[in-house]
Amino acid sequence: xxxxxxxxxxxxxxxxxxxxxxxxxxxxxxEEMIAQIGSSTYHPQHYQYVQFMDRMEFSDTMNQxxxxxxxxxxxxxxxxxxxGKKVIAVPRLAKYGEHVDDxxxxxxxxxxxxxxxxxxxxxxxxxxxxxxxxxxxFRPYISNTNVIISSIDEYLHxx
Numbered sequence: 769x770x771x772x773x774x775x776x777x778x779x780x781x782x783x784x785x786x787x788x789x790x791x792x793x794x795x796x797x798x799e800e801m802i803a804q805i806g807s808s809t810y811h812p813q814h815y816q817y818v819q820f821m822d823r824m825e826f827s828d829t830m831n832q833x834x835x836x837x838x839x840x841x842x843x844x845x846x847x848x849x850x851x852g853k854k855v856i857a858v859p860r861l862a863k864y865g866e867h868v869d870d871x872x873x874x875x876x877x878x879x880x881x882x883x884x885x886x887x888x889x890x891x892x893x894x895x896x897x898x899x900x901x902x903x904x905x906f907r908p909y910i911s912n913t914n915v916i917i918s919s920i921d922e923y924l925h926x927x
Contacts, residue, residue, distance in 0.1 A: 771833035772803035775841050776820060779866050782810035784858050787894050788837065789814050796895055802829060835901065840872025840887075845879060849909040855885040856897050878923050883907040 772788060774781045785808055791797045792814035801815040804826065811817065821829065830836070836848040840859040848855045859873045860866035873889065880887035884906050888897045 769833050770797065770799050770801040770835045770837060771829050772801060772805075772815075772817075772837045773826070773830075773844055774804060774806040774808060774839050775844065776806055778807050779860060780808040780810075781806070781839055781858075781860055781866055782808050783864060783866070783891055784837075784839070784894075785810045785812055785817075787891050788812065791895055791898060794895075796898055799835075804829075839866075840876045842875060845875075845885060846909070849884050849906075852908075854901055854904070854906065856888055856894070856901060857885050858888045858891065858894065874924055875920070878920050881923075882919075884909055 772785075774784070785803065785805060788797065788801070788803070789812050792801065797815075803812060803815060803817040804821050805812070805817050805819055830847065830851060830853070833853055835856070836844070836853045837856045837858070838844045838848070840857050845855055845857055857876050857879065859870065859876050861873075862869050876885075876887040876889065879885045886897050886901060886904060886906075888894050
């Protein structure tokens with residue numbers, strides 16, 4: 769099962785939901801998929817969705833999923849990789865009204881460089897990410913908060 773989660777902030781991520789609908793309609797995605805769409809206004813036509821889940825429902829859905837498709841939020845990415853899930857992360861971009869700035873691009877580059885997720889920087893590449901994901905292997909997540917924070921901080925200062 770694929771779990772799509774877009775966070776709980778006030779920002780929509782309609783672009784991602786629409787693209788996923790296209791991929792299901794085309795048969796690229798054939799697995800069961802459920803999405804927590806948050807503040808998005810687009811309502812998927814080809815897969816299940818809810819606006820928000822409570823903590824228990826979110827946790828249960830995350831545990832059942834084999835794949836997580838998400839925005840570039842640190843919390844959900846870390847939670848998913850800790851559970852051994854394969855993650856595709858797509859950054860929210862300010863130019864589409866999905867966030868106030870493009871910090872998620874920087875975060876995804878860091879996670880991508882660590883080899884723990886599949887970062888999809890351009891929506892037109894999502895189909896390829898989905899197709900390649902089953903064959904990809906990722907480095908296991910090793911919880912070491914201080915190293916990660918230091919690494920992200922160092923990376924952000926190089927930009």
